[in-house]
Amino acid sequence: MSVDAATAAPALTVQGISKSFGERRAVRDVSFEIARGELVAIIGPNGAGKTTLLSILAGIQQSDEGSVAQPDGTTARIGWVPQQTAIYGKLTVAQNLRLFAKLEKVSDPEATVERMLDQTGLGERADEELGRLSGGNRQRVNIAVGLLADPPVLLLDEPSGALDPRQRERLWGFITALTQRGTAVIFATHDIAEAERHADRVLVLADGELLFDDAPAELKRIAQADDEHDLEQAFVGFLRDRGH
């Protein structure tokens, strides 16, 4: 974390979020805050409610109860990078960025596109059709689209799921650079090792309930895992102890 999370004002405050689909409660009374420049991982078993929580924070779905608040005076939209690339395969990299920049109503779309091409390192491939790029490069464009409006908070759903180790390393370098500039990043993942390596904090969700909200080391401590055990074992033990 490059910005002191303890002293910075929260970039996002989530209060008492709940969401049900019919009889099933997907998210139950979830509350947390995230500071500027903080990197928070949401982990949990399949069906825990990670994607539902992120889509509520992104404004795609409405919660049944609770609120999502940004600091007073902040009107910027929260950045959103869905699990699967959400960009047009028949358009070029630049056309995709230009289209979403205009839809996001950024003040100078062309300058923004140039900046994002520069940041993602895709300047030389700007005129290539997206469908012809590798999965890693498509994901970089996917993330770049989420950052077009320079959002104070960025949400990523399973950002490295489809990437090979080298692409994953580049992706995390890119995300770390974002946090160093003050962007708060929340990502959902199945990869516990990735959460341990990169996240400042982990939120553990199970059956829609927030069971844990602290640093990865604290999760290991609570699960009574020694240094030889990794966070994944601590996480499994933690869930088992709580009946999940």
Next chain:
Amino acid sequence: MRWMLLKDLQILRRSKLLVGLLVVYPVAIALLIGFSLSSGPEKPSLAFLNQIPATQNTINFGDEKIDVKVYTDKLFDAVDRIDVENREQALEKVRTGEALAALIIPSDFVMKLSNGGFNSATVEVVYNGEALQQSFVESTVQSKLALADAALARQINKVASGYIKVITTGGEINALGQTFKLLGLVESKKLLDDTLQDASPQIARRLEPLQNFADIGVANIGRFNDVLNTVERPVEVDETVVSGRRTPLDTFAVALAVTVSLMFVCVLLASGLLALEREENTFSRLARGLVPGGWLLAGKVVLAAACAFVVTLVMLLGISAFVPLDYGRVALWILAIAASGIAFATLGVAIGSLAREVRAASLLALMLALPLAFLALVPSGGVSPVLYDVIQVISALFPFKPALDAINNAINAADASMLVALAHLAALTIAFGGAAYWGLRRFASA
């Protein structure tokens, strides 16, 4: 909506196959329909065996002679004739498919026609058993046989009229190789009237029935020819169109082709464009308030309707090179095609809002559009009245029927029913627009 429209155009431009199809389709359809309507049907090939001996080609009715060749020639102006030597050859031609049918005129044809009356003379037609071809050649041969029958009946009528004239007014008549002089009914009555003036009351009373017969005969002379005319042509068709005007088949075929093409382009394009947003997962981004749902739908409808409008208008202009269409009605064409296109495109986005991928949307659009087009063309009387009412209700729930009515009216002749069709299309546009919006919201919240 402007940026989304531009984006969809960019995507269309890169989909070379789709764009190629949109360009080639109207040209190909216009040429096909144009050539079909302007060239007329091909003549079916018909094997012909005439077994009448050369010396018996003439039928004698009193002193009138009818050449059978005149009768058989009536049959061959609508078919390609293949002369054969015998019945086996005729059957072989049909079996091998060289001829679609064989017409055999038996050797006793003239004799039966002369002696046994008109109905007892028969000709034999052999078909090859392929349903479509048989139906085509059967209807051709039978219509030509009917014409030939009518021509023969006219000849017989002419001979009979001559006999009646001689019986009525007197004259000479040839029968059995001899010439007879006839007094005639009119002269016979005069002679009888003169004779009865001087006859005794007893003779006058005895001849009274004969005098009455002569009176009735002379008074009804004019009816004899009427009766013969009725026998020659017993039924005349008096045509009345109950509503609208009679539509020429050619221009109705044009209206139908335009409507079907408009439907396919609009429904497939609109459903595909909307489903693409879900297939590419971009809908989740757009649904965050970047593009309101209503605008997203309107953009797809406008683009699909505009593409289909250009395609069908080009097609219509292409067809007009072959089938004469009234260019003075172009404004009505534009109105009808635009209204129909928007209604079809709205149906398309309603379908697209239900599908998660383009292929599923296309399949759903085809499965829905094709049966509806067929249903809308079922004529009254073609099925039971209850089923027809059900079909009418189903057809009214989708845009094909009113679109066909509007376009047919625009091309052929506009009347009040065009306004009804346009109002119908507007109502369906609103209904399917609402359904599409509901489908989109349902997906967004799922």
